[in-house]
Amino acid sequence: MVMKNPPRVFVSYTHDSAEHKDQVLLFSQFLVAQKIDIILDQWFLENRQDWYTWAIGNIASADFVLTIASDRYKRAAEGAVTREDNRGLQAEAALLRENLEENRPLWMTKILPVVLPGHRVEEIPIFLQPRTADHYVVTEFTVAGAESLLRVLTGQPPHVRPELGRTPDLPPHQPVPAPSGHNVQNINSSGGTINAVQGGTQNFYGR
Incomplete structure (x- = not known):
């Protein structure tokens, strides 16, 4: 079923490098062009922010959270960095883990691990189940290159089960007499x- 209103989507990622930030920005711009209401930190710099409460509020109100896979994201989300590194992402990852613990069936459908070009499935944090749950590989910033993700965000599955048909009439078999x-x-x-x-x-x- 196609969503009537634009889905509100929070983007969670690490500032690995200027190139990675630009890639996430371009990806977010592409999604906005597909009528996806993206919440990206780079678009909220006009005022001083309390980024922790900003993330808490926006994650809670989002229809989906995209976690952008990268080596830095995985290590920060799994606590493999110092307490001084990627503080914002460490807080976001802790919040996502907390949400999964509180209501796993709900948040399993809301948190979508995304693998952008140049990255690998192995860069998805283990608590997001890179091998035993779905993830979304984006090969290029086009509808075809992001089709699997766009289908989930817009509520358009690739296959729809048909309506139940009519029960077939199968009378019992009758024994066959010997010749x-x-x-x-x-x-x-x-x-x-x-x-x-x-x-x-x-x-x-x-x-």
Whole structure:
């Protein structure tokens, strides 16, 4: 079912490098062009922000959270960096883990791991289940290159199950009577059993 209103989507990523920030910015611009209401920190720099409360409020109100895979994102989300590094992402990842713990069925459908060009599935944090749950590989910033992700964000699955059809009429099988004129007689002898079929052949089964 196509979503009536533009989905509100929070983008969670690390500032690995200027190039990575630009890539995430270009990706976000592409999604906005597809009528996706993107929440990206780079578009909220006009005023001084309390980024922790900003993230808490926007993640809570989002329909989806995109976690952008990178080596730095994985290490920060898994606590493999110092407490001084990527503080914002460490706080966001902690919040996402908390949400999953509180209501896993809901947040499993809202948190979408995304792999952009040049990155690998192995860069998805382990708590987001890179191998045992869905992730979304974007090959290029086009509708075709991001189709699997766009289908989820816009509520347009690739296949729709048809309506239930009519139950087939399957009457019970009737037993088939033996052909007439073929009476079987068992004759026991010391050498075995002879099946004599009138009108047919004789079979001898030796012991």
